[in-house]
Amino acid sequence: xxxxxxxxxxxxxxxxxxxxxxxxxxxxxxxxxxxxxxxxxxxxxxxxxxxxxxxxxxxxxxxxxxxxxxxxxxxxxxxxxxxxxxxxxxxxxxxxxxxxxxxxxxxxxxxxxxxxx
Amino acid sequence: xxxxxxxxxxxxxxxxxxxxxxxxxxxxxxxxxxxxxxxxxxxxxxxxxxxxxxxxxxxxxxxxxxxxxxxxxxxxxxxxxxxxxxxxxxxxxxxxxxxxxxxxxxxxxxxxxxxxxxxxxxxxxxxxxxxxxxxxxxxxxxxxxxxxxxxxxxxxxxxxxxxxxxxxxxxxxxxxxxxxxxxxxxxxxxxxxxxxxxxxxxxxxxxxxxxxxxxxxxxxxxxxxxxxxxxxxxxxxxxxxxxxxxxxxxxxxxxxxxxxxxxxxxxxxxxxxxxxxxxxxxxxxxxxxxxxxxxxxxxxxxxxxxxxxxxxxxxxxxxxxxxxxxxx
Numbered sequence: 001x002x003x004x005x006x007x008x009x010x011x012x013x014x015x016x017x018x019x020x021x022x023x024x025x026x027x028x029x030x031x032x033x034x035x036x037x038x039x040x041x042x043x044x045x046x047x048x049x050x051x052x053x054x055x056x057x058x059x060x061x062x063x064x065x066x067x068x069x070x071x072x073x074x075x076x077x078x079x080x081x082x083x084x085x086x087x088x089x090x091x092x093x094x095x096x097x098x099x100x101x102x103x104x105x106x107x108x109x110x111x112x113x114x115x116x117x
Numbered sequence: 118x119x120x121x122x123x124x125x126x127x128x129x130x131x132x133x134x135x136x137x138x139x140x141x142x143x144x145x146x147x148x149x150x151x152x153x154x155x156x157x158x159x160x161x162x163x164x165x166x167x168x169x170x171x172x173x174x175x176x177x178x179x180x181x182x183x184x185x186x187x188x189x190x191x192x193x194x195x196x197x198x199x200x201x202x203x204x205x206x207x208x209x210x211x212x213x214x215x216x217x218x219x220x221x222x223x224x225x226x227x228x229x230x231x232x233x234x235x236x237x238x239x240x241x242x243x244x245x246x247x248x249x250x251x252x253x254x255x256x257x258x259x260x261x262x263x264x265x266x267x268x269x270x271x272x273x274x275x276x277x278x279x280x281x282x283x284x285x286x287x288x289x290x291x292x293x294x295x296x297x298x299x300x301x302x303x304x305x306x307x308x309x310x311x312x313x314x315x316x317x318x319x320x321x322x323x324x325x326x327x328x329x330x331x332x333x334x335x336x337x338x339x340x341x342x343x344x345x346x347x348x349x350x351x352x353x354x355x356x357x358x359x360x361x362x363x364x365x366x367x368x369x370x371x372x373x374x375x376x377x378x379x380x381x382x383x384x385x386x387x388x389x390x391x392x393x394x395x396x397x398x399x400x401x402x403x404x405x406x407x408x409x410x411x412x413x414x415x416x417x418x419x420x421x422x423x424x425x426x427x428x429x430x431x432x433x434x435x436x437x438x439x440x441x442x443x444x445x
Contacts, residue, residue, distance in 0.1 A: 006128055006233040007213045007241075013132060014209040017140070018202040018359060021182070025355040029185045038190040040262035041350050050191075051263040059274045062421070066277040069429070073284050076436070077240065080291040083440065091440050098433055105429065114425045116418035 061113055072101050123226075131232055135212055143365035144174035150406050157410035178358070186354035193259040200256030201349075201356045204363035207249040211370045214238035216300045218383045218390030230383070230390065231300060238299040239291065242374065243284055246329060250276045252363070253331075253338065257348035268347025272331060272338030275420060279328040279335075282428035286321035289439035290378050303382030310381035317435050319379045321428050326371040328424065330364065332405060334412040337420060372401035 040047055079086070079094050086093075108114060148163065148170065155162025163170030188194055218230030235241055250273050257269015291297060293314070294305035305311075312319045328335040339347040349360045376382055376397035383390035415423070 003233050003235055006132070007210070007235070009128070010132055010136075010213050010232060011206070011210055013136060014206045015202070017136065017209075018205045021355050021359065022186075022198065022202065025182050025184070025186050028183050029354055031185055035190075038187065040189045040191070040260065041264060041345055042262070047263070051261060051266045052258075055266070055270055059270050062274045062278060065425075066281065069281050070277075070284075073281060076285070076288055077291065077297075080288045080436075081295060081297060083292045083443070084295055088444060091444055094440070095437065098437060102430075102433060105425075105433075109426065114421065116421050 058116060065108060065113070068104070069101070072097075072104075127223075127228055128232070131230075135217075135232060136209065139209060139212060139366050139369060140362070142369055143362055144178065146365045146368060146402060147177070147361070148174050149402070150409075153403065153406050154410050157407070181355045181358040184354035186356055187351075189261055189351045191261040192351070193261075196255050196259035197351075198356075200252045200259060201352065201359035201363070202252075203255070204249055204252035205359045205366065207245045207252065208363040208366035208370060211242050211245045212366075212373070214241050214299055215370070215373045215377060216303055216382060217373075217394045229300070234298055234300045237297050239287065239297040239302075242370075243280070246283075247277075247280060249363070249367070252360075253348050256352070256360070257338075260348075260351035262351050264345040264350045265348050268338045268340070268344050268350070271340075271417070272348055275331070275335065275337060275424075276329055278421060278424040279325045279428075282321055282424060282432050283325035283329060285429060285432035285436065286318045286325060287378065288432075288436050289315055289318050292436075292439055292443065299377050299382075303377055303384070306381045307384065310379060312379040315379065315435075315439070317431065319375075321432050321435070322378070323375060324423075325428060326374070327405060327408070328420070330367045330371055332368070333409040334415050335420060336414060337417055340414065368402055368405065369398055372398035372405075375401045 040051070075097065076094070079090060083090065151173070152162040152170065163173040166172040166176045188197055213232045214235050216229070216231035216234070221228045221230060253272040253276070254269045257265040257267075257272065260266070260269075290302065290311055293311060294302040296302065296305075331338050337347075338344075339349075341347075344350070349357055352360060373394070376394060380397050383394045385393035385396075388396075
């Protein structure tokens with residue numbers, strides 16, 4: 001695990017840089033608060049409804065497909081590292097797996113889930 | 118004890134140098150982009166602060182630090198505060214696994230020119246680029262503004278879509294090198310850079326990487342003429358600056374990844390390793406700026422169609438063909 005120590009130190013330093021800037025600006029910058037200024041931007045109008053309303057179901061669908069296909073991609077990575085050791089047998093196995101993945105993609109495509117209208 | 122403290126000292130020097138370089142280079146990449154873009158559009162670009170506007174990044178930095186940082190009414194304060202930091206930190210941390218030169222010998226010790234040569238290097242980069250999505254999505258959500266929310270959701274959907282083709286396009290590279298470690302991948306390119314044997318993977322990777330970094334023609338999460346500024350509409354001062362910094366550090370990381378994975382990393386004749394590495398990053402960055410000056414923005418349906426219907430099937434085909442060719 002010792003090779004992860006530098007990563008951890010880098011994380012601390014990077015976070016310190018970001019937090020340092022945020023703290024510095026809160027000390028240096030002016031602070032004049034009044035109601036109109038603190039309104040969220042809406043081209044000069046005052047917002048009348050909360051923005052946290054429903055949004056298009058398409059975005060949920062994309063997120064779902066991502067989870068499915070990313071899970072499948074995770075199985076491809078270890079195979080890619082050991083590709084030469086596994087030889088022909090591993091290759092055929094992976095082709096079957098990729099075929100199933102492709103059928104899944106084709107199904108989603110034919111059902112029109114990738115159309116954005 | 119002595120070797121331990123020496124190792125620690127070397128590590129701190131490397132970390133300091135890399136972080137300073139990344140931050141400074143990000144600032145001057147902004148200058149370069151503004152100047153180059155201006156010349157492409159027959160303008161002058163920044164030319165007031167210093168000669169050729171060379172002091173412009175410093176002036177911008179001072180300006181952003183001394184501005185008031187406002188939090189809009191109804192915003193989720195903690196998340197609103199943390200989101201820009203998440204973007205910057207994940208972008209900086211990606212550089213931990215990227216090798217910027219060959220081994221150096223110093224006092225009889227071998228010093229690898231990489232902060233941490235993890236055996237899962239490439240997966241580490243993917244993981245961090247996934248975490249970067251949180252900064253965009255949560256920043257947009259926490260702002261309590263309609264434009265920000267739309268920008269944040271668009272950004273999240275776009276980034277996760279292109280992450281698939283990004284990941285799949287690199288599988289052939291891993292197959293050729295037989296390792297996730299970026300140092301091993303560079304070593305595997307001693308005979309020839311992978312761009313010559315994997316041109317398709319290179320094209321898919323560059324397009325996906327540009328979509329990941331939300332640059333024109335893929336800048337729909339920001340889309341200034343429809344969404345204000347998208348997910349960072351409500352951000353002011355250095356918080357906006359941190360988003361900006363993260364974006365330009367990301368650009369360097371992508372340039373570095375293109376160099377490491379396809380262009381042979383630090384190797385090249387005459388010059389030293391880090392010098393070649395910087396030149397390759399610079400070339401990739403210049404091409405990205407050039408593309409920004411040339412192409413219009415895509416529509417959202419075109420963006421999704423390109424990712425899901427073109428790049429992912431192509432990446433899968435590329436894996437099959439590469440596997441078949443290597444075995445035969």
